[in-house]
Amino acid sequence: MLSMLMTTEYAPAEDRHELQQLLLHIAGGERDALAELYQRTRTAVYGLALSYLKNAQDAQDLTQDVYVQVWDCAAQYRPSGSPMGWLLTVCRNLCLMRMRREERHAALSEEEWDAIPARECGLDADERALLQGALASLGDEERRIVLLHAVTGMKHREIAALLELPLPTVLSKYHRALKKMRSCLEGDDAR
Template sequence: MLMLLAALQSEYGVPDPQQLEGLMAGLAAGDRESLAQLYHRTRAAVYGLALSILGSGHDAEDVTQDTYVTAWEKCHLYRPQGTPMAWLLTITRNLARMKLRDRGRTQDLGEEQWHAIPAQSPSVTPEDRAVLEAALSILSDQERQIVMLHAAAGLKHREIAKLLELPLPTVLSKYRRALSKLKTKLEGDDAP
């Protein structure tokens, strides 16, 4: 399972914080190419977080687009005290929560929404994706968010705790519990 998540991480790539800082400076200067590069380097993590909160591919796409519009409009508010990725994911989380409140409910992920996550790498096959989807479906929403933020977005547990507004020990505990569940699920599926 961890190898599959590592493949997702390599598929999406963990953006270099220094490169993102440069792109944020370009954004503040009004450079549209910096926005395009920021989008290209971070869209999978932004979309993944929105999808894990909303459970709807359509809504996640809307929130992803709104995140970059907001980043463009509010880039002057960014302070390099944290990381650009954490700043973007905080915008994403807030927009997703607002949409969730407006909608008033969550939905299960359909196959088409799962496959809407960018898949540009041949290292993640449709079969791998199906196994990952089945395994992740046994996790709670919060466990799934923590695993995806750590494995796919490359955030550290401390950053996840801040983003999700949870104590660090809770994030660590939920992450370990989620990995244990995933291991049990995958070993059970492989049993004759």
């Protein structure tokens, strides 16, 4: 079960150049490039938004806002940086602005988990419920780190930069989170 979480459909090393090219084309006003970027990155952006906002509808809305922001600001991207890191930073900043504005910190409801398409995570309903429980056992920051690594395939160093945390902190929280999840998935509540 835990290995399913650690797989990813996004391969950063392989797609980095292509994502950079898409951002350059978007900066030039090419709508098809924006559509392609959306298709390739929407799961990662939505996952990060959901980890911050804890509301499926708000995360979907914010995901759309991210791509509007990308359309408006693609010229600000510097090819020397990570395109996925830049995109997720845009997402994170929009999430933080929305959270400050709304002061929302509620947990995901069962309805909101059910609103996430099952095909997006490749799990059946029982596995999804187990994963939901395991993720719920984590603190907000631990959950973000695990989801960023699992969904986007980001390296821990990239996650540290995105979340503005020291690398050892990210590594420690990631490994602690995996232990908590493993314990939860094995039915052992001793955390």
